[in-house]
Amino acid sequence: NAGVMQNPRHLVRRRGQEARLRCSPMKGHSHVYWYRQLPEEGLKFMVYLQKENIIDESGMPKERFSAEFPKEGPSILRIQQVVRGDSAAYFCASSPKQGAYGYTFGSGTRLTVV
Amino acid sequence: DQQVKQNSPSLSVQEGRISILNCDYTNSMFDYFLWYKKYPAEGPTFLISISSIKDKNEDGRFTVFLNKSAKHLSLHIVPSQPGDSAVYFCAASETNNAGNMLTFGGGTRLMVKP
DSSP: OOOOEEEEEEEEEEEETOOOEEEOOOOTTTTEEEEEEETSEEEEEEEEEEETTTEETTTSSSEEEEEEEEESOOOOOOOOOOOOGGOOOOEEEEESSSSOOOEEEEEOOEEEEE | SSSSEOOSSSSEETTTTEEEEEEEEEEETTOOOEEEEOOSSSEEEEEEEEETSEEEEEEEEEEEETTTTTEEEEEESSSSOOGGOOEEEEEEEOTTTTTOOOEOOOOOOEEEEE
């Protein structure tokens, strides 16, 4: 039973480019969460999705960031026109039901903006 | 406004001794608390949790204590082992929050010396 799969593990983008981060939840998990960890800080919640629905995006920056979890395929976190301040580790987590129980994290995508 | 705080950025302990990691929170609506362990370049791994209806939960070498009146929780590791060296994050959630996000502290880096 594979865990939460994130790819790519490392992503380098030039300022102004787009970054697309993918997350495949654990089998049987229909709830997906994205978190961002800036250097030397804790993880900060960004968005919570279920299949085809954004449930809570209160942690998402208002501009340039978007997330989706389509009926088929992985969840995608998209960052348009990246800036240096977007450099961070982005972690995806999934759970089998609403709630903090069974929350499992992926290994993360490390985004570097040059 | 940091709702979950880990005031010690680092802790060094001798192998075999007890490690005590502390966490404070301000939001009285939090009713479920978790500890995660994180190695470099990996995602957080769930360690142990506690519901607000309890004041102690134990799992092997790991025990979490919750003091609701003080809004304080602690993680005890005994005996500490070199493999325990990692960054430890405490996290909190509100069960009734439809988003079910986790709010993380900034982490404590534990170093267990052989």
